[in-house]
Amino acid sequence: xxxxxxxxxxxxxxxxxxxxxxxxxxxxxxxxxxxxxxxxxxxxxxxxxxxxxxxxxxxxxxxxxxxxxxxxxxxxxxxxxxxxxxxxxxxxxxxxxxxxxxxxxxxxxxxxxxxxxxxxxxxxxxxxxxxxxxxxxxxxxxxxxxxxxxxxxxxxxxxxxxxxxxxxxxxxxxxxxxxxxxxxxxxxxxxxxxxxxxxxxxxxxxxxxxxxxxxxxxxxxxxxxxxxxxxxxxxxxxxxxxxxxxxxxxxxxxxxxxxxxxxxxxxxxxxxxxxxxxxxxxxxxxxxxxxxxxxxxxxxxxxxxxxxxxxxxxxxxxxxxxxxxxxxxxxxxxxxxxxxxxxxxxxxxxxxxxxxxxxxxxxxxxxxxxxxxxxxxxxxxxxxxxxxxxxxx
Numbered sequence: 001x002x003x004x005x006x007x008x009x010x011x012x013x014x015x016x017x018x019x020x021x022x023x024x025x026x027x028x029x030x031x032x033x034x035x036x037x038x039x040x041x042x043x044x045x046x047x048x049x050x051x052x053x054x055x056x057x058x059x060x061x062x063x064x065x066x067x068x069x070x071x072x073x074x075x076x077x078x079x080x081x082x083x084x085x086x087x088x089x090x091x092x093x094x095x096x097x098x099x100x101x102x103x104x105x106x107x108x109x110x111x112x113x114x115x116x117x118x119x120x121x122x123x124x125x126x127x128x129x130x131x132x133x134x135x136x137x138x139x140x141x142x143x144x145x146x147x148x149x150x151x152x153x154x155x156x157x158x159x160x161x162x163x164x165x166x167x168x169x170x171x172x173x174x175x176x177x178x179x180x181x182x183x184x185x186x187x188x189x190x191x192x193x194x195x196x197x198x199x200x201x202x203x204x205x206x207x208x209x210x211x212x213x214x215x216x217x218x219x220x221x222x223x224x225x226x227x228x229x230x231x232x233x234x235x236x237x238x239x240x241x242x243x244x245x246x247x248x249x250x251x252x253x254x255x256x257x258x259x260x261x262x263x264x265x266x267x268x269x270x271x272x273x274x275x276x277x278x279x280x281x282x283x284x285x286x287x288x289x290x291x292x293x294x295x296x297x298x299x300x301x302x303x304x305x306x307x308x309x310x311x312x313x314x315x316x317x318x319x320x321x322x323x324x325x326x327x328x329x330x331x332x333x334x335x336x337x338x339x340x341x342x343x344x345x346x347x348x349x350x351x352x353x354x355x356x357x358x359x360x361x362x363x364x365x366x367x368x369x370x371x372x373x374x375x376x377x378x379x380x381x382x383x384x385x386x387x388x389x390x391x392x393x
Contacts, residue, residue: 004034004060005392006077008095009084009106011037012044014211014263016108016288017084020153022050024082027383029053033392034060036079038095047264074099080390082106082130089114089122102127104390108284110184110306112139113336119143128390132285133307135340149389152286152310154382155295155374159267162297162371166272172205173357176273176298178289179280181210181231181239183220186303186344189279191245192226193349198254201357206250207273208241209289211260223330225343267296275356275363276300279344281327283307291377294318294370299363301352305342317373319356319366323348 005028011021018041028035034057046054074097081100083091085107090096105126122129128147131137137150175194179185187210198204212218218239221230231244241257258269270276276293278300286307294300294311302308304320312320324342356363387393 003032004036004077004079006079006081006098006100007035007037007084008082008091008098010039010041012046013041014043014260015041016153016285018044019156019263019288022046023154023156023379024383024386025057026050026053027380029057030380031384031387036060036077038098077101080104080392083126085109085122087111087114089118104128104130106130106132107136107140108132109136109139110282110284111334111337112142112339113334114139114143115334130386130389133283134310135306136284139340149386151386151389152307152377152382153288153291154379155288155291155377157295157375157378159264160270160292160295160374161267162368163267163271166268169205169272172203173201174205174207174273174275175353176207176209176270176276176293177278178209178276178293179278179287180212180214180217181221181241182212182217183223184281184341186279186281188221188224188226188228189281189344189346189349190277191228191248191250193277193279193346193353195248195250196346196350197353198250200354202254204353204357205254205256206245207256207258207269209258209261209266209269210239210241212239225328226346266292270296270298273298274360275353277349277353278308279303279321279349280308281305281343282338282341286310291374294367295374295377297364297367297371299356299366300370301349301356303342303344306340311373314369314373316366317369319352321345321348321352 007021009017012018025035076099078101082104085105087109103126129140129145131150134150137148140148177190181187194206218230231239231241234240242252242255245255246252270293276298278290280303283306290300301319304322305324312318321344323345327338327341327343
């Protein structure tokens with residue numbers, strides 16, 4: 001087996017893909033392999049230990065990346081190449097000309113109704129499909145893919161773990177909501193439920209980490225059945241989340257918007273919270289932000305659909321939102337486009353929040369159970385499982 005392997009997505013930064021890529025690089029290096037990333041996020045700022053682990057590899061992968069950049073057509077490499085895939089099961093255009101030996105698709109997709117030509121393309125091109133969740137693996141198998149490995153992402157347990165609660169918000173009941181702001185992530189559901197909960201408990205505080213650089217993605221909130229609209233960009237170019245929610249009746253003091261947060265800063269912020277709320281309509285993976293919340297010992301309320309089912313697999317480790325109605329399609333949606341998605345009930349969310357508010361010790365026990373579950377999901381173990389599934393022992 002060749003010691004090199006390619007990583008066909010952006011490594012570093014604050015995105016889920018970036019965190020995954022960095023973990024893959026670090027564990028690959030620790031296992032004596034040479035990861036070759038095609039992209040390094042401009043915002044990537046490794047800490048001194050990460051930089052020390054990566055430094056010996058740079059003489060290998062810098063040359064390779066120059067090779068990729070200079071190529072006018074297809075580039076064939078003699079080592080395995082992991083291709084990051086989304087809803088169309090195709091690599092980004094910038095790296096579509098790279099071919100590995102073999103090529104392996106790493107898929108996180110959000111729709112069961114995959115297009116027939118995309119399925120045919122993927123079956124022809126990839127020797128193995130690595131699925132980011134059990135749900136994604138099931139969908140691929142249902143579409144006739146013969147070689148599928150379910151390999152969920154992991155958690156950086158050196159950062160995300162139980163520790164004393166961060167001070168400053170002890171007088172508030174703090175509800176955390178994280179993930180890029182869009183219809184799929186269900187922040188509109190979280191807002192609708194929190195508005196009702198806050199009316200009963202004015203000491204409640206909604207902490208949001210909803211950074212999203214893509215306007216079209218934020219605009220997807222317009223299809224919400226709750227009719228809450230979407231925020232606009234403020235003078236600084238960032239989404240005015242606090243102003244948006246103030247217009248919906250939530251006092252500014254009831255919301256703390258974190259904006260874009262460095263990944264390394266998130267654990268302390270999470271540990272200031274009483275509960276995490278994730279009424280996501282769909283997750284192709286297992287929802288990295290929810291996993292990090294659980295790993296910190298914060299009880300998580302999760303919609304019982306798609307990729308979240310993996311996080312709900314251990315009884316008592318999270319709080320399930322069981323009422324999952326069908327998500328209403330819009331004109332122009334492909335048939336089956338939203339199959340398996342779930343529309344969480346704001347009233348059920350309020351019930352779960354009321355329980356956590358009234359039963360602090362029991363909620364803390366759920367948080368502890370969630371942290372114990374996530375202790376088995378550390379990145380080294382997850383990358384080792386990926387290597388084993390690919391026969392890279």
